[in-house]
Amino acid sequence: MAEEWKRSADVVIIGAGIQGCSIAYNLAKLGVKDVVVLEKDTPTAGSTGRCAAGIRAQWGTKMNCQLGLASLEILEHLHEELGMDIGLHxxxxxxxxxxxxxxxxxxxxxxxxxxxxxxxxxxxxxxxxxxxxxxxxxxxxxxxxxxxxGHADPFLTTIAYHKAASEKGVRFYKFTECTGIKVKGEVKGVVTTRGEIDTPVVVDAAGPYSQHIAAMAGIKLPFYSExxxxxxxxxxxxxxxxxxxxxxxxxxxxxxxxxxxxxxxxxxxxxxxxxxxxxxxxxxxxxxxxxxxxxxxxxxxxxxxxxxxxYNMSPDKQPVIGESKEVKGFYISAGFSGHGFMFGPISGKLLAELIVTGTSSIPIDVLNYDRFERGELIEEPAVV
Amino acid sequence: MTEEEKERNVIVCRCEEITMGEIRDWIARGYDTFDELKHILRVGMGPCQGRGCREIILREIAKMKNVPITQVDPGTFRPPSKPVKLELLAKKEGGE
Structure with a gap:
């Protein structure tokens, strides 16, 4: 089907799983509506749609407890906010x-x-x-x-974000794979299987492929996928x-x-x-x-x-959420180590806040990836 | 009731009780692959694993997108091909 191709955007998000859809919705909610989301398959076709649907606040680190609780609070009212049932139990x-x-x-x-x-x-x-x-x-x-x-339906939750973001003007391109990131000191654009898009902000929300996307921008994320x-x-x-x-x-x-x-x-x-x-x-x-x-x-x-x-595994089983210190305009929301779906509602909100205002309502500085180089790991003991 | 309305009330997926009208509405919203419809409506996730609904839904996608049915992705098929009781799978024969 002929679909209009946008040659430029304020923000390009890579991946339409829970992270990408939640970030896109929260950006639009904060007034940033010139947003494109690239998805190499269809929304939720990757790790999100394959997950066990669990949601919990029983964690072993302060950061994860805060994220888990804040996410539960969003999920408890998400049906009203997005206008679609999310199968919460x-x-x-x-x-x-x-x-x-x-x-x-x-x-x-x-x-x-x-x-x-x-x-x-x-x-x-x-x-x-x-x-x-x-x-x-x-x-x-x-x-x-x-x-x-408890439980929320990963498909319905993500599609609810996807649909609400689309209605706010976010453009989703499915079956469109990111094949390169253009960087000249800072982010300049993305190259895809369907064409290029100029943008000053790229968000890596590619789940198990996040380390590949980061490498396209010259950033080494110490993740692996299992x-x-x-x-x-x-x-x-x-x-x-x-x-x-x-x-x-x-x-x-x-x-x-x-x-x-x-x-x-x-x-x-x-x-x-x-x-x-x-x-x-x-x-x-x-x-x-x-x-x-x-x-x-x-x-x-x-x-x-x-x-x-x-699972997109990080060295301490906690995610990386934030902007790269090496490449301005390159943001990461990945490495969730099996817990991306349940954290998606809050991590998407916090990253959108960071992009728009430069700060987030829950401080997440510790989740920058330079913690791995500094050896300041925040090991999570409660992971299956 | 018009023919169109009658058709909309037809149950396409009996496992999850999904009507033709629901299928058509979600295709019209742009969720136009079998797997997307499966994710949203659970068609193909019930005990019959899509044996009853898959063909009908693929035909509907082809019709609404105006493409030959041979160009419509049939979606993912998952094992086991027939439901198997947990106690049979759990039986130890020949060890791990």
């Missing part, structure tokens, strides 16, 4: 510890979370079984729970697993979606780093064993689909 996250040292860390996390206004708590086995009625975790040593954590697998079952009566069950030592996350199907994934050893998105039979067998052990009543439930997606 806050059934909580029940963290399951199988080792004493792990439980100690979870308790430390809860103390940190409570100090930042997150009402998470330690729960005993009886309470855990009340929260998740079909759970069998006799080998667990402790649990923590936060009732505002494949994670996941499965979903047919829908069954809601209430089987109304919360997200998550364990770091148990290495799983399992949650029932509001429509009744159950999503489950884990973090197997030896992630392929070849940018492929295949599926394995091993994962299917392993994950099924984990599910049937934890939720024995689900044995007769059928798996309908398996797929995979990439």
């Amino acid at each position: 806050q059934g909580g996250y029940l963290m399951v510890a199988y080792k004493e040292s792990e439980f100690e860390q979870l308790k430390k996390n809860v103390a940190l979370q409570n100090s930042l206004g997150i009402t998470s708590r330690v729960v005993n086995k009886e309470e855990a079984y009340e929260i998740c009625p079909t759970l069998s975790a006799e080998d667990a040593v402790g649990f923590t729970y936060h009732h505002r954590d 494949r994670h697998e996941i499965l979903v079952t047919e829908p069954v009566e809601f209430g089987v697993c109304p919360c997200m069950l998550m364990s770091f030592s148990g290495n799983y996350y399992i949650q029932q979606r509001p429509i009744g199907s159950i999503i489950a994934g884990c973090s197997p050893e030896g992630h392929p780093e070849d940018y492929s998105l295949g599926n394995t039979w091993n994962f299917l067998e392993h994950m099924s064993r984990v599910i049937v052990k934890l939720l024995p009543k689900l044995g007769g439930v059928r798996v309908v689909r398996q797929w995979s997606g990439m």
Whole structure:
């Protein structure tokens, strides 16, 4: 279809996942409407649409707790703001510890979370079984729970941002890949498979390909992308697993979606780093064993689909959000290490604020990538 | 009710109860690939995995974009090709 090609824009965003769509919407909301978003496939076709849909504030670093809580607060009112249902369901996250040292860390996390206004708590086995009625975790040593954590539909949430941004004048070009960044001391434009666009501001929101996009501008991001697998079952009566069950030592996350199907994934050893998105039979067998052990009543439930997606891993498992100090006009929102969807609502808002005003309502200076060179890593302990 | 209105009420995806009218509205908004419609409406994500709706939706995309159906991307197919019970997959035979 003949579509008008814009030769210049105030801002060009690369990637129409949750980051790109949230940034675009928030820029338009702040009055910057001459925005183009490039997407090499279709919106949410990359990591966002492949993610496990979890949203949580139960984190182990101050920065992530702040981002997680602020994101929950946005998600709780996003339907009204964007005018589209986002499939929100806050059934909580029940963290399951199988080792004493792990439980100690979870308790430390809860103390940190409570100090930042997150009402998470330690729960005993009886309470855990009340929260998740079909759970069998006799080998667990402790649990923590936060009732505002839960689930939002990654497709609907991203499309809601995409649609609202489009209605505010943002242009989205799908099936349009960025192949180069023009830099002369500062950002001058982008080269794509469909033509060039002059712009003083480029945002790298390319998820698993963010390090490639940054390299086009001469910036080295110490990221890599690894494949994670996941499965979903047919829908069954809601209430089987109304919360997200998550364990770091148990290495799983399992949650029932509001429509009744159950999503489950884990973090197997030896992630392929070849940018492929295949599926394995091993994962299917392993994950099924984990599910049937934890939720024995689900044995007769059928798996309908398996797929995979990439985590864009940073050295401390925290994202890079902000402007490059080497190339003026080059902004980055990447390296989310598996948590880009849940942080998207707040990270998109903060980056838009940075671009427009030079400051953000939550200080995120520590999330610049020069922290890796300085060795000032802010290691997140709570990642599956 | 006109023919057009009647057609709009036809259920195209029985797993998720999506009508022809919903499909046409989202194509008209520019979400004109099978996978985009799948992401928004869940067509093809139910137990039948698109066996019932895929052909009908591809035909509708072709018609509305005025292109031959051979030029419409059929979208992603995902394993397993038939739903399999967790307890069968979890059975240990021959070890890990």
